[in-house]
Amino acid sequence: MKIINNGNLTIEDINQEITVYGWVNKRRDMGGVIFVDLRDLSGIIQTVFNRKFLKDDFKIAENIKNEYCIKVTGTLQKRNESEINKNIPTGKIELIANNLTVLSESETLPFNIYDDKEIDEQIALKYRYLDLRRDKLKNIMILRHKVNKAFRSYLDNNGFIDFETPILCKSTPEGARDYLVPSRIKKGSFYALPQSPQLFKQVLMVAGFEKYYQIAKCFRDEDLRADRQPEFTQVDIEMSFVNQEDVLRMAEALIKHVVKDSVGLNVDYDFPHLTYFEAMEKFGSDKPDTRFGLHLNDLTEELKNTSMNVFSSAIKDGGIAKCLIVKNNKYSRNEIDRLTEFVKIYGAKGLAWLKYDNDEFSGIIAKNLEQDIQTNIKNKFNVENGDLVLIVCGSPKVVYSSLGALRLKIAEDFNLILDNTYNFLFVTDFPMFEYSKTENRYVSTHHPFTMPESLDKLKTPNQCLSVSYDMVLNGYEIGGGSIRIHEEKIQGHVFKALGISDEEAELKFGFFIDALKYGTPPHGGIAFGLDRIIMLLAKTDNIKDVIAFPKTQSATDLMSDAPNEVDINQLEELGISIMKEDICD
Numbered sequence: 001m002k003i004i005n006n007g008n009l010t011i012e013d014i015n016q017e018i019t020v021y022g023w024v025n026k027r028r029d030m031g032g033v034i035f036v037d038l039r040d041l042s043g044i045i046q047t048v049f050n051r052k053f054l055k056d057d058f059k060i061a062e063n064i065k066n067e068y069c070i071k072v073t074g075t076l077q078k079r080n081e082s083e084i085n086k087n088i089p090t091g092k093i094e095l096i097a098n099n100l101t102v103l104s105e106s107e108t109l110p111f112n113i114y115d116d117k118e119i120d121e122q123i124a125l126k127y128r129y130l131d132l133r134r135d136k137l138k139n140i141m142i143l144r145h146k147v148n149k150a151f152r153s154y155l156d157n158n159g160f161i162d163f164e165t166p167i168l169c170k171s172t173p174e175g176a177r178d179y180l181v182p183s184r185i186k187k188g189s190f191y192a193l194p195q196s197p198q199l200f201k202q203v204l205m206v207a208g209f210e211k212y213y214q215i216a217k218c219f220r221d222e223d224l225r226a227d228r229q230p231e232f233t234q235v236d237i238e239m240s241f242v243n244q245e246d247v248l249r250m251a252e253a254l255i256k257h258v259v260k261d262s263v264g265l266n267v268d269y270d271f272p273h274l275t276y277f278e279a280m281e282k283f284g285s286d287k288p289d290t291r292f293g294l295h296l297n298d299l300t301e302e303l304k305n306t307s308m309n310v311f312s313s314a315i316k317d318g319g320i321a322k323c324l325i326v327k328n329n330k331y332s333r334n335e336i337d338r339l340t341e342f343v344k345i346y347g348a349k350g351l352a353w354l355k356y357d358n359d360e361f362s363g364i365i366a367k368n369l370e371q372d373i374q375t376n377i378k379n380k381f382n383v384e385n386g387d388l389v390l391i392v393c394g395s396p397k398v399v400y401s402s403l404g405a406l407r408l409k410i411a412e413d414f415n416l417i418l419d420n421t422y423n424f425l426f427v428t429d430f431p432m433f434e435y436s437k438t439e440n441r442y443v444s445t446h447h448p449f450t451m452p453e454s455l456d457k458l459k460t461p462n463q464c465l466s467v468s469y470d471m472v473l474n475g476y477e478i479g480g481g482s483i484r485i486h487e488e489k490i491q492g493h494v495f496k497a498l499g500i501s502d503e504e505a506e507l508k509f510g511f512f513i514d515a516l517k518y519g520t521p522p523h524g525g526i527a528f529g530l531d532r533i534i535m536l537l538a539k540t541d542n543i544k545d546v547i548a549f550p551k552t553q554s555a556t557d558l559m560s561d562a563p564n565e566v567d568i569n570q571l572e573e574l575g576i577s578i579m580k581e582d583i584c585d
Helices: 057-063 121-126 135-157 198-206 244-263 276-283 309-316 333-344 371-380 396-413 488-497 502-515 530-537 568-574
Strands: 017-029 033-040 043-050 069-078 093-104 180-182 190-192 211-219 231-240 273-275 320-326 352-357 360-362 387-394 424-428 433-436 441-444 468-473 476-483 523-529
Touching: 017 043, 017 093, 033 057, 033 069, 043 057, 043 069, 057 093, 135 211, 135 244, 135 530, 198 211, 198 231, 198 502, 198 523, 231 244, 231 530, 244 424, 244 468, 244 476, 244 523, 244 530, 273 276, 276 396, 276 424, 309 320, 309 387, 320 396, 333 387, 333 396, 352 371, 360 371, 387 396, 468 523, 476 530, 488 502, 523 530
Parallel strands: 043 093, 273 424
Antiparallel strands: 017 033, 017 069, 033 043, 069 093, 180 190, 211 231, 231 523, 320 387, 352 360, 352 387, 424 468, 433 441, 468 476, 476 523
16 A cells, blocks of 8 residues: 655646545634645644535534544545645645544643644643654654755765664763663672763774764763753764874765765855864853854953952962953843852852943043053953943953853843854864862863873873864764873873872773774774754754654653552662652651
């Protein structure tokens, strides 16, 4: 039996008797004639139920309601000129029904699926199968298919081999929290769900496969946000005998192909490259949104000798001072106070400001800030009447994070962001390590298998860079990778810099260390966040929109009611008992 796609029928198909299937999208009873917009995945065809032709089946037509699933047989006819619907591809034709079968009925829907207005998330996720009938989510799911297909076609055509790596893995806690799976056979032991296929893909390079890829499910037990889920999908890629430029060249060509094939956009420019230091200095972020200007400006030299201790003492203690120049300022004093509270979220102690009007600065600090410093600020940054200078001083981490976030907020408030623009770039030369106060040691910025810039620099971990890179799109990291360590000696030095003993390294990564002893080729790769890429291409700001069955912010599946309690017998088989939390009055 040939299944007809409703939305693909054309004027060339008229006078044919056909059978179509779908859901009642809209019903109009004109008395003796009932019009139904019949929807399937491909689109809508208008079906006409006329008492003259349907006879007994007309009673069925009178009783059908929205979202009934039906089967209709009839003859396709051309619509009268006055009845043409220009809003749908099939608007020139209609199906004159001679047979109607109700395949299944539908209760009244818990929400309206016929427009794209916001729905209460709890209800939408509980009835996700209905939410997915909406055009918005249906089109995103189709886009996801196209993006997946485009990734596969490029990689397949360029010699990459599609692999599957284990889902039940060994826990190697270097990063986010693992999801653990208890073993029934070996009680007291646990598998971990993979945060990425990192070690397995490197082992495949040792095995000699040279070009690997996988569209892989990954899992991280971490706090969620709008662009993060506990389980996510990444396009994982690894290559042997390559350097950083080889990987970046391939990644750029791949993404251009994906964007062209999935949304029809031709990205016709070379992706800019920024070092991590350049990105932080200019944008306050290692994933900068470059669709607008509003760069961070350095004031450290100007303020280091001021009599205002709030600045000079912070700089003397190793801090920096930076500012944003808001052109044609529209913020009121109360709104500036709210900006002050905003930057405190990111650790800033406050937000100093200067307004420039009538050829002079005003504001609280203008009374105490030396005149020559004010003149330097005006001249250095071309401050004009109507401009606002916003200053944060403190540790580099606090200054970058607070002003980086404030930059984005101002861009939204002043409508500076160019819609329908895709600004790709690469950020390179990340720090190899970052210091963790909670662990009282250096930890890997990316992961411990990233190649350092040199062995000598490993002796000063706070100054050592890595051969690593991210691809950024419109303020989101959409891909990241590095050149990997392929020599056992270098890997040992990195473990030492991380405070990982030989015994601990053997316990956590023994199989991988052994693999490095057997002719490991130089290799590197990149992993793309598939969900995040689709989110940006679909122009939504919620990653739940691009995943068929997502979790809530509390990592709950409201449709299937997961996670849930399990039978006590299952726990006993695994040798597990549950510790009940104490309940205090």
